[in-house]
Amino acid sequence: MKRMLCLALCLLAGCQSPTPVGDLARAYPAVDSLKTLKEAPPLGRQLDIQRWRTAEGAQVLFVPAPELPMFDVRLIFAAGSSQDGATPGLAMLTNGLLNEGTPGRDAGAIADGFERLGADFSNGAYRDQAVAGLRTLADPAHSEPALALLADVVGRPTFPAEAIQRIRDQLLTLIAASRREPASLAGEALQERLYGSHPYAHSPRGTAAGLARLDAASLTAFHARAYAAGNAVIALTGDLDRARAEQIAAQLSRALPRGPALPPLPVPAPAAPARVQLEIPAQQTRLLLGQLGITRRDPDYAALFVGNQILGGGGFGSRLMTELRERRGLTYGVSSGFTPMRQPGPFTLGLQTRAELGDATLALVRDLLRDYLAQGPTQAELDRAKRQIEGSFPLANASNGAIVAQLGNIGFYDLPSSYLDDFLQQVRRLTVEQVHAALQRHLDPANFVVVSAGPRVAQQPLPPPRPLPNLPPSGVPEH
Structure with missing residues (x-):
């Protein structure tokens, strides 16, 4: 098994000439199974900033x-x-x-x-x-x-x-x-x-x-x-x-022209909850919910990033996507996310659904938000989100274009030079309780501003949920 995996690793790495299997085994002595590879921390590019x-x-x-x-x-x-x-x-x-x-x-x-x-x-x-x-x-x-x-x-x-x-x-x-x-x-x-x-x-x-x-x-x-x-x-x-x-x-x-940095922007005041209806002739209604979020330097950034991955930022498998698309067929896609800036940027949640189901879909979204903020994530959800983030994190510095973008943001938002490593370590150490507490500190289910953009039509109740398809056993690799 070890030798087969060593040969596979060589092929994936693009070896240009045959290498003795014994040499490969010595090069990768710790590889015992695919499970070992899956659970190993992803290799990231170390940046000397x-x-x-x-x-x-x-x-x-x-x-x-x-x-x-x-x-x-x-x-x-x-x-x-x-x-x-x-x-x-x-x-x-x-x-x-x-x-x-x-x-x-x-x-x-x-x-x-x-x-x-x-x-x-x-x-x-x-x-x-x-x-x-x-x-x-x-x-x-x-x-x-x-x-x-x-x-x-x-x-x-x-x-x-x-x-x-x-x-x-x-x-x-x-x-x-x-x-x-x-x-x-x-x-x-x-x-x-x-x-x-x-x-x-x-x-x-x-x-x-x-x-x-x-x-x-x-x-x-x-x-x-x-x-x-x-x-x-x-x-x-x-x-x-x-x-x-x-x-x-x-x-x-x-x-460049000579001159100092511009003064910082004022801190925005929280907005009162509201419902805004935009009358637009269309077949579907666009729903957008939001409230003030965080600055880029907020100490809860990592916990909120992970918490949002579970809610709606992680694509398929997130709570919102599972309930609204997979179980209900209400939308093609739904997403949520924090947009942290120098001053608190918005947290937003958006989707598009059939116009006659707009009100009922909004009520369901509110219920899902309320439940998630009240109960927090499960340990299984947190573990899955950590794997997703760790697996994709090497892409953050995989190319010069990605690196220069990261450097620009580190400088612009006055983040420490160790920020990339710090973020990944913070994600790895997070507990369910820490993520839950951060979400409750920054999001209030009663304080959302809601915007609906679509036609005014007679509303209908939601269709009943359908059972989710059987998932593969946990031992089957995800990718």
């Missing part, structure tokens, strides 16, 4: 990863829609115009420059943050001009009038399209009701009125303030040593 600040105040996080001859750079700014102020859409429009013009280059020249060098530029704006990134070959013949172009794009955008109008028209088209989508309408209504006048309330896309008031002067002023070096995190990983990483970080930091 190095941190420093540039002379201009940008925070830098770097992980050397020389396996491939390329590297990734990501700049993260506290420049999301929560900084829009009185002109919703300011952050999105500013970010969307970064690569539309620099001194001496128009959008076509910028795109051609990255493409000619085999480099990939990316950007985006969200509620908390705005990002700009580059993936390039490590060869200086490619990377140095690509970095110089990136420095111009993030540090000296010119905001041409033609580009402003074109990107604004694209955002207006997205806004108009969202007005025809029940999921989008429900999401915006929930966010507005949860956050009221708080900066997290409005969509990153902005509003038609806000976009109409934006011009090159307002975009330039926002860029000077929100894309300042002191408001930036620079994440790097790939085929770099520390000296080269320091050079790149210093080059990008010098290219």
